[in-house]
Amino acid sequence: MNVAHTVGIIGGGQLARMMYQASIGLDLNIALLAEGPDVSAARVVHDVTVGDYTEAQVVKDFAATVDALTFDHEHVPTRLLEELEVTGLAVRPGSGALVYAQDKALMRAKLGGELGLPSPRWRICPDAEALRAFGNETGWPIIAKESRGGYDGHGVWRIDGPDDCGEPFQESLEVSAGERVEIIGEEFVDFTRELSVIVARTPEGECVSYPVSETVQEHGICVETTTPAPGIGPDRQDEIQRLGRDIASALGVVGLLAVELMERRDGEVVINELAMRPHNTGHWSIDGAVTSQFENHLRAVSGLPLGDPTARQPWCTMRNVLGGRPDLTAGIAHVGRDGGLKVHFYGKTMRPGRKVGHVTSYGSDLADVQARARSAAAYLMNE
Amino acid sequence: MNVAHTVGIIGGGQLARMMYQASIGLDLNIALLAEGPDVSAARVVHDVTVGDYTEAQVVKDFAATVDALTFDHEHVPTRLLEELEVTGLAVRPGSGALVYAQDKALMRAKLGGELGLPSPRWRICPDAEALRAFGNETGWPIIAKESRGGYDGHGVWRIDGPDDCGEPFQESLEVSAGERVEIIGEEFVDFTRELSVIVARTPEGECVSYPVSETVQEHGICVETTTPAPGIGPDRQDEIQRLGRDIASALGVVGLLAVELMERRDGEVVINELAMRPHNTGHWSIDGAVTSQFENHLRAVSGLPLGDPTARQPWCTMRNVLGGRPDLTAGIAHVGRDGGLKVHFYGKTMRPGRKVGHVTSYGSDLADVQARARSAAAYLMNE
Numbered sequence: 001m002n003v004a005h006t007v008g009i010i011g012g013g014q015l016a017r018m019m020y021q022a023s024i025g026l027d028l029n030i031a032l033l034a035e036g037p038d039v040s041a042a043r044v045v046h047d048v049t050v051g052d053y054t055e056a057q058v059v060k061d062f063a064a065t066v067d068a069l070t071f072d073h074e075h076v077p078t079r080l081l082e083e084l085e086v087t088g089l090a091v092r093p094g095s096g097a098l099v100y101a102q103d104k105a106l107m108r109a110k111l112g113g114e115l116g117l118p119s120p121r122w123r124i125c126p127d128a129e130a131l132r133a134f135g136n137e138t139g140w141p142i143i144a145k146e147s148r149g150g151y152d153g154h155g156v157w158r159i160d161g162p163d164d165c166g167e168p169f170q171e172s173l174e175v176s177a178g179e180r181v182e183i184i185g186e187e188f189v190d191f192t193r194e195l196s197v198i199v200a201r202t203p204e205g206e207c208v209s210y211p212v213s214e215t216v217q218e219h220g221i222c223v224e225t226t227t228p229a230p231g232i233g234p235d236r237q238d239e240i241q242r243l244g245r246d247i248a249s250a251l252g253v254v255g256l257l258a259v260e261l262m263e264r265r266d267g268e269v270v271i272n273e274l275a276m277r278p279h280n281t282g283h284w285s286i287d288g289a290v291t292s293q294f295e296n297h298l299r300a301v302s303g304l305p306l307g308d309p310t311a312r313q314p315w316c317t318m319r320n321v322l323g324g325r326p327d328l329t330a331g332i333a334h335v336g337r338d339g340g341l342k343v344h345f346y347g348k349t350m351r352p353g354r355k356v357g358h359v360t361s362y363g364s365d366l367a368d369v370q371a372r373a374r375s376a377a378a379y380l381m382n383e
Numbered sequence: 384m385n386v387a388h389t390v391g392i393i394g395g396g397q398l399a400r401m402m403y404q405a406s407i408g409l410d411l412n413i414a415l416l417a418e419g420p421d422v423s424a425a426r427v428v429h430d431v432t433v434g435d436y437t438e439a440q441v442v443k444d445f446a447a448t449v450d451a452l453t454f455d456h457e458h459v460p461t462r463l464l465e466e467l468e469v470t471g472l473a474v475r476p477g478s479g480a481l482v483y484a485q486d487k488a489l490m491r492a493k494l495g496g497e498l499g500l501p502s503p504r505w506r507i508c509p510d511a512e513a514l515r516a517f518g519n520e521t522g523w524p525i526i527a528k529e530s531r532g533g534y535d536g537h538g539v540w541r542i543d544g545p546d547d548c549g550e551p552f553q554e555s556l557e558v559s560a561g562e563r564v565e566i567i568g569e570e571f572v573d574f575t576r577e578l579s580v581i582v583a584r585t586p587e588g589e590c591v592s593y594p595v596s597e598t599v600q601e602h603g604i605c606v607e608t609t610t611p612a613p614g615i616g617p618d619r620q621d622e623i624q625r626l627g628r629d630i631a632s633a634l635g636v637v638g639l640l641a642v643e644l645m646e647r648r649d650g651e652v653v654i655n656e657l658a659m660r661p662h663n664t665g666h667w668s669i670d671g672a673v674t675s676q677f678e679n680h681l682r683a684v685s686g687l688p689l690g691d692p693t694a695r696q697p698w699c700t701m702r703n704v705l706g707g708r709p710d711l712t713a714g715i716a717h718v719g720r721d722g723g724l725k726v727h728f729y730g731k732t733m734r735p736g737r738k739v740g741h742v743t744s745y746g747s748d749l750a751d752v753q754a755r756a757r758s759a760a761a762y763l764m765n766e
Contacts, residue, residue: 003710003712003713003715003716005712017407018407020407021404021407021408024400024401024403024404024427025404025725025726025727025728026712026715026726026728027711027712027728027729027730027740028712043429044407044429045429046426046427046428046429046431048429208722290722290723291722299715302712303716304712304715304716305715305716305720305722306722307722307723308722308723312695312696313695327386328410329386329388329409329410329411329685329687330386332386332409332682332687332688333386333686333687333688337688339591339673339674339688339689339690339691340673340690340691342408343408343409344408345408345409345410346410347410357410
């Protein structure tokens with residue numbers, strides 16, 4: 001087994017920061033290509049290069065110093081990654097897999113069309129008229145999405161009727177990851193809640209699933225997860241975990257794959273989105289699983305065998321800290337009365353609504369676990 | 384409550400490295416004064432100063448950049464720390480406490496003499512003749528120790544009879560932490576096993592105890608711990624935990640205090656040594672406790688409330704990796720078949736017998752937990 005001793009991470013956000021924390025015990029060398037010297041991960045990583053990940057020469061020079069390359073985000077141009085792969089570099093996930101996390105149209109065509117996995121009806125709509133036609137066929141409301149570059153609720157619209165179909169086309173669509181952004185119309189799935197399953201997969205195809213999480217979104221941003229998803233039976237849990245592994249295998253993912261799902265009233269799930277990196281809905285695993293998603297991502301990316309993804313306790317709730325007190329660390333002095341509460345701050349300057357940290361609680365009483373995480377996050381957010 | 388946002392750590396060993404890992408989620412800024420650019424912690428910390436901690440100006444310049452100062456080891460000269468304290472800097476632990484971890488003669492006089500805590504008989508012996516007289520009074524064998532600077536079995540001798548009393552005086556005694564080293568004679572305690580208790584104490588005097596660990600030493604080096612110590616009853620556990628808190632309080636420790644103990648046949652314990660920093664016998668807590676010793680040390684040092692020190696599972700065994708395979712990380716590929724085994728490598732160049740990492744296993748079956756940790760460490764050590 002070839003082990004990549006130096007792993008390059010492109011992107012200096014909190015995901016890279018938490019990957020770095022996980023890398024220390026594995027004695028992997030981490031090289032970071034960061035957007036600036038003061039971004040979240042750049043504040044803690046030893047070996048930081050500041051540069052623009054959309055510039056081919058910057059990425060190539062950085063890649064020349066590492067054994068394997070992975071990502072904090074999906075925004076590196078696909079064609080640039082392909083160029084690196086031609087040189088023999090271990091890009092993980094590879095461009096052939098990552099493109100399905102970068103491009104929602106390709107993802108829908110592959111998972112729903114080719115593989116027949118549970119997906120909403122969808123169509124690429126070049127203009128408002130096409131979107132209107134899609135809505136009239138499917139029934140209102142519908143969802144409109146940018147095919148690339150959206151995150152945390154940006155680039156997603158709920159379209160209630162024919163008169164609103166111009167909205168996604170008001171701003172000129174940008175280019176993302178080197179490709180044109182298109183508008184996709186999607187069937188509105190009347191889901192009761194959102195779920196997430198995260199799997200890790202090695203270059204050899206070894207694959208493990210984390211327990212399924214219930215996720216709570218507000219304004220398109222994940223605010224809370226509970227793991228395992230309350231009320232989910234073992235058969236449905238197995239089925240969703242298998243779905244995650246099947247997608248990872250079909251797409252050839254190396255590293256983590258997060259599958260966001262919508263759960264219908266009858267318990268059936270529909271695929272919502274994919275991410276191929278550590279994911280907000282897996283942050284609970286730092287404190288709540290035997291092996292965190294960050295460690296397993298690095299294990300997979302560097303060619304090490306995977307760690308056990310199982311939960312260490314009956315319930316675990318993660319709550320995001322979105323904006324809040326200017327001095328979060330001092331805030332621990334107050335939430336610190338709950339000595340079992342785990343805090344994770346990202347070293348980011350405070351802005352209203354910005355993800356600046358998360359808190360995790362765990363235990364055997366679900367109501368208590370959720371209340372502790374919510375109360376601490378509310379305090380830190382100055383609510 | 385005043386929170387120290389920038390904590391300076393003097394010494395770049397694995398304890399500083401693991402403190403750094405714990406600092407990331409708390410968003411504390413860590414500044415490291417390291418012996419060289421490639422020592423264990425210097426390889427991962429973002430903000431590293433390379434310099435000699437025995438040079439007053441180096442330490443003063445470094446201290447001027449931090450809100451609180453703490454240590455990876457006990458070797459900074461006491462008088463230098465006193466000079467820093469006069470300037471108002473938060474030195475944690477303070478020189479008035481640290482001196483009892485630096486100087487075993489002062490420690491024995493304070494704990495055994497003044498406080499009447501369980502200690503062996505002891506005496507400062509200026510020469511072989513004095514050591515011989517001590518042994519004749521106490522009964523053979525006896526233990527001889529350097530008062531300062533010893534570690535991992537260095538500076539400790541078992542003296543079997545009058546003829547061996549010259550041994551500790553063969554080499555000229557060095558100066559350590561700016562003070563003269565003396566030879567102490569100590570009663571030989573016929574212990575059945577060694578125990579350790581670690582407590583964390585804040586500047587305000589809040590104090591928590593970790594569960595008592597059984598520790599196994601070979602050639603004076605800790606090779607294994609099991610937590611809680613097997614066969615220890617709740618009353619004895621409480622008593623030893625209270626002993627740890629009492630010592631921390633009596634000495635005014637801020638940060639961690641580790642108390643190494645010898646357990647006699649009747650279950651009574653005798654104080655062996657003190658350390659005022661994260662300790663090898665507390666490494667299990669990274670994976671095995673709600674809050675690791677490293678996080679609680681930083682919480683105490685920076686003025687934050689303490690986290691819960693309780694164990695998360697019935698049994699946890701830590702095994703040191705002493706020397707071994709040149710490529711430890713690749714070694715995970717083999718021990719990785721146990722996905723629940725936690726590995727912690729220190730980024731140190733390999734030398735026979737050197738502490739280069741540790742492994743931790745946990746679970747509900749003591750024999751299984753110990754066997755898994757031993758088997759993995761043996762593999763990594765190429766045994």
